[in-house]
Amino acid sequence: MSRHDASRPDAVRPDAVRPYTRAVLALGSNLGERNDTLCAAVAELVDRPDVRLRDVSPVVQTRPVGGPSGQPEFLNMVMEIETSLDPYGLLEHCQAVENRHLRTRDVRWGARTLDVDIITFGGLSSSDEKLTLPHPRAAERAFVLYPWALMDPQATLADEPVAALAAQAPDFPGIEHFADDDSCESGATG
Template sequence: MIAQQMPVLLAFGANLGDRGETIRAAQRELASAAGISDLNASPLRETIALTLDGPDPDAPRYLNGVATATTTLRPHELLDLLQTVESAHGRTRDERWGDRTLDIDIITFGGRSISDDRLHVPHPRAHERDFVLAPWLELDPHAVLLGHGRVAELLERIGDTTRPFEEPTHA
């Protein structure tokens, strides 16, 4: 039996440590993982930290980006893989929406809607997060978020507070 290939959109964020290198390392690891192919990462964007109490200008700033990929993994297998990569990069889950070395979310999984105790897809807050929408729009100007509409219109509605991040060039 041939496994079904599903397009996915993953979101990456980090506000502790070498944020850019951590995100790019995680993306390289995922690109070479069994069951993942065609990973295409967006440029990174920098944003103010978002906490349970709202934006926090005093917290370390986040770097965020997204990546499209194709997977033959089932949704929870993909989630397990992402959490393994997060843990390998020092991710702890001490505080909801707290500072983190790496966060990877499944934003979309094919055209599927999934809701259980471990996974909600499409991501329930993606439509209101400029740090997901702005890099996604850079990858795909025609992107549509299931249940919410065109990404360009969503971003226009909420506004874009992100700013481009100049990644270091390695000689």
């Protein structure tokens, strides 16, 4: 019997199409042309047939959380996608987009041109060292939760309303809507 015998129910054909899974990604930037970087990253993240854009949030401006003091303020947003990539394939894709924007990882939570985090991947839970899902600190970060709630007021994370989690997050005070936040919204299919 061949390795790819289609008569076997567990057979994996090389040309088999994986089902699409919804995922939420968080994007942030506090170096360079922040808004342009975020908008370019949205386009690059969905510029392949195995990733489709569902929605994007408005852009918000936030103070840095953690990391070295004296960093510039961040622009943050979230986006919802559908992808046929597996979680690790999506992680590699997100990191490739970060690298195209000259992302460096010299200092944990340091200033960066672009940060792309996978917040959720369907209903998958994983405590893998390379990729923990849902994102382990997302439920405490208003810079993720608030734009997510603006994009999807009914969203939940670990069965908790994202909007309520945002309001309780320590970094919620001081979040501002970014004045030029509509340029990343083109292409959302909702």
